[in-house]
Amino acid sequence: MDKGNMEPVLKISNLFKSFGALKATDDVSIDLYPGEIHALIGPNGAGKSTLIKQISGDLEPDLGSIHFLGKNMAGLGVADRAQLGLGRTFQVSSLALEFSALRNVMLAVQAKSGSSFRFFKPVMKDKALIEGAMEMLTQVDLQERANIPAAELSHGERRQLEIAIALALKPKVFLLDEPMAGMGPEGSKKLTEFLDKLRHQAPILLVEHDMDAVFALADRISVLVYGQVIATGSVDEIRRNPLVRTAYLGEEVV
Amino acid sequence: MDKFDREKALNVLIALSLLIIPFIAIEMDEPFYVTLATRVVVFAIAGVGLNLALGLGGLISFGHAAFFGIGGYAAGILASHALNYEPLMTSLFELNGTTEMLIIWGVAVVASGLAALIIGLFSLRTSGVYFIMITLAFGQMIYYFAISWPAYGGEDGLSIYVRNKFPGVNTLDPINFFLICFTLLMLSILLISVLKNSRFGAALQAARQNDERLSTVGIHPFKIRLTTFVVSAMITGLAGALYADLNRFVSPSMLSWHTSGEIMVFVILGGVGRLFGPVVGAALFILFESIFGGLTEHWMLFLGLVLLAVVLFARGGLIGVIAGKTRHG
Numbered sequence: 229m230d231k232g233n234m235e236p237v238l239k240i241s242n243l244f245k246s247f248g249a250l251k252a253t254d255d256v257s258i259d260l261y262p263g264e265i266h267a268l269i270g271p272n273g274a275g276k277s278t279l280i281k282q283i284s285g286d287l288e289p290d291l292g293s294i295h296f297l298g299k300n301m302a303g304l305g306v307a308d309r310a311q312l313g314l315g316r317t318f319q320v321s322s323l324a325l326e327f328s329a330l331r332n333v334m335l336a337v338q339a340k341s342g343s344s345f346r347f348f349k350p351v352m353k354d355k356a357l358i359e360g361a362m363e364m365l366t367q368v369d370l371q372e373r374a375n376i377p378a379a380e381l382s383h384g385e386r387r388q389l390e391i392a393i394a395l396a397l398k399p400k401v402f403l404l405d406e407p408m409a410g411m412g413p414e415g416s417k418k419l420t421e422f423l424d425k426l427r428h429q430a431p432i433l434l435v436e437h438d439m440d441a442v443f444a445l446a447d448r449i450s451v452l453v454y455g456q457v458i459a460t461g462s463v464d465e466i467r468r469n470p471l472v473r474t475a476y477l478g479e480e481v482v
Numbered sequence: 483m484d485k486f487d488r489e490k491a492l493n494v495l496i497a498l499s500l501l502i503i504p505f506i507a508i509e510m511d512e513p514f515y516v517t518l519a520t521r522v523v524v525f526a527i528a529g530v531g532l533n534l535a536l537g538l539g540g541l542i543s544f545g546h547a548a549f550f551g552i553g554g555y556a557a558g559i560l561a562s563h564a565l566n567y568e569p570l571m572t573s574l575f576e577l578n579g580t581t582e583m584l585i586i587w588g589v590a591v592v593a594s595g596l597a598a599l600i601i602g603l604f605s606l607r608t609s610g611v612y613f614i615m616i617t618l619a620f621g622q623m624i625y626y627f628a629i630s631w632p633a634y635g636g637e638d639g640l641s642i643y644v645r646n647k648f649p650g651v652n653t654l655d656p657i658n659f660f661l662i663c664f665t666l667l668m669l670s671i672l673l674i675s676v677l678k679n680s681r682f683g684a685a686l687q688a689a690r691q692n693d694e695r696l697s698t699v700g701i702h703p704f705k706i707r708l709t710t711f712v713v714s715a716m717i718t719g720l721a722g723a724l725y726a727d728l729n730r731f732v733s734p735s736m737l738s739w740h741t742s743g744e745i746m747v748f749v750i751l752g753g754v755g756r757l758f759g760p761v762v763g764a765a766l767f768i769l770f771e772s773i774f775g776g777l778t779e780h781w782m783l784f785l786g787l788v789l790l791a792v793v794l795f796a797r798g799g800l801i802g803v804i805a806g807k808t809r810h811g
């Protein structure tokens with residue numbers, strides 16, 4: 229893609245993060261441009277989720293910087309970054325389990341549409357909140373399950389719900405940590421089509437093990453091994469890269 | 483009948499039963515029971531306050547006695563100054579005490595809210611056992627301060643010779659005072675019910691279920707919790723002011739950790755997070771105290787057994803046993 233005069237939406241520069249002696253993020257620089265899907269792949273324990281957590285504000289990097297929309301994120305917490313437009317899903321879904329699917333999404337619509345310091349109007353009588361949330365559930369095909377408590381949803385449905393919540397935030401960047409995990413082939417295929425369109429709403433930093441999805445979706449791929457980015461490039465470049473083949477892809481993917 | 487409707491019907495039943503007890507007592511010429519019913523009501527208000535933090539917010543505060551006591555001392559101090567014709571302050575301008583309940587309530591609510599703001603700023607950065615311990619520690623600090631503060635009676639406490647005044651009502655009539663307290667109880671429950679269903683309530687309940695979920699949508703859990711803690715303390719502080727007026731006496735024991743424990747027992751017995759839970763819990767507490775308290779000093783043991791049974795077998799408390807589990811829309 230041509231990004232000649234475009235500014236990156238997300239720019240991570242020389243990031244370091246250690247857990248004791250373990251270097252989970254080791255001089256990582258990655259960026260994300262408008263309209264693109266940048267996939268982050270790598271073996272288990274490579275530090276993908278750790279990177280996502282530093283971007284979302286869960287973890288403080290030891291060194292290096294994260295710029296989002298040109299703004300340095302240092303010192304900003306999870307909620308601040310979410311308000312600025314980071315829309316994130318978790319590798320292990322993180323939901324308000326007693327709330328219905330609908331109420332989980334309503335929480336995001338409420339956060340997006342103004343203050344949560346409103347004490348009197350009942351949310352279940354707030355048409356704008358309910359309809360806004362229903363719309364997001366419909367987009368991920370979960371409208372039939374709106375009134376089911378999140379605790380009773382299937383694993384795959386919870387993943388869909390997380391995406392609906394992220395959508396409701398109308399974010400400027402999506403950070404998706406293994407959205408396909410445990411989805412099943414049918415679900416993965418649907419989600420792949422969905423994400424393909426989603427990139428026009430906002431660029432996506434996609435952590436994913438499902439290589440079919442990655443190769444189908446990614447504009448660029450970065451490969452993370454032992455906390456280091458060993459290669460960044462287009463799908464073809466990554467497929468052909470000998471380093472990547474030995475370190476990660478093995479010979480199974482050709 | 484729908485479970486939800488069943489709880490509503492039960493709540494109405496509880497409110498009506500509580501309301502008629504003093505009238506029956508007067509009818510039977512047993513005015514003591516009016517006082518007892520008023521005690522239930524006042525304790526219930528204290529519990530309603532805690533239930534907001536504990537039930538909806540999952541904040542296990544073991545320091546709510548601080549707010550109960552601050553409310554009590556606000557009433558005691560204001561009234562004693564007014565009754566002794568001693569101004570509270572003369573240096574900058576003259577500030578006098580008062581025997582007007584409405585003003586006393588206002589001061590009690592503001593003072594306990596401010597205390598909660600300070601305690602919350604420190605304690606709400608922690609969670610779990612640390613939160614329990616820090617709230618306990620703050621509570622005990624205030625307790626020891628009251629004991630060693632001679633100006634207001636120290637260990638002996640402070641008497642209010644005459645019940646404070648309410649415009650247009652003879653508060654010396656026990657039924658009238660009961661009705662004042664009962665009205666405040668209903669209003670405080672109404673407030674919690676409105677809060678629970680609001681945007682704020684949604685965020686608060688989400689904070690209890692999953693902090694990370696709330697911050698990921700861009701809402702600061704800390705701000706939500708701090709606000710909750712303050713409102714919760716204000717309600718418990720109001721109960722403290724009423725308690726002072728009921729007994730015409732305040733003492734440091736209102737501030738002790740026993741009191742914090744008792745308020746928590748009201749909530750757990752009745753049903754954590756249930757609107758009328760604290761009412762049922764306080765009623766049961768007073769019932770046990772008056773039935774077994776006359777027989778043995780160790781009546782708390784019986785209550786302890788009931789509490790154990792509730793914690794082990796009936797997580798929803800007594801309301802939960804009768805009305806079933808709650809469902810969130």
Ligand SMILES: Nc1ncnc2c1ncn2[C@@H]1O[C@H](COP(=O)(O)OP(=O)(O)OP(=O)(O)O)[C@@H](O)[C@H]1O
Pocket residue numbers: 247250252270271272273274275276277278279319
């Ligand atoms: N809070 C932590 N404390 C100590 N070590 C941690 C912590 N979080 C992650 N690690 C370690 O850091 C390394 C990177 O973990 P991370 O979860 O980022 O890997 P990942 O690439 O997301 O793996 P997966 O594909 O299995 O999700 C792992 O060795 C992990 O054990």
Ligand SMILES: [Mg+2]
Pocket residue numbers: 276277278319
């Ligand atoms: Mg991971």
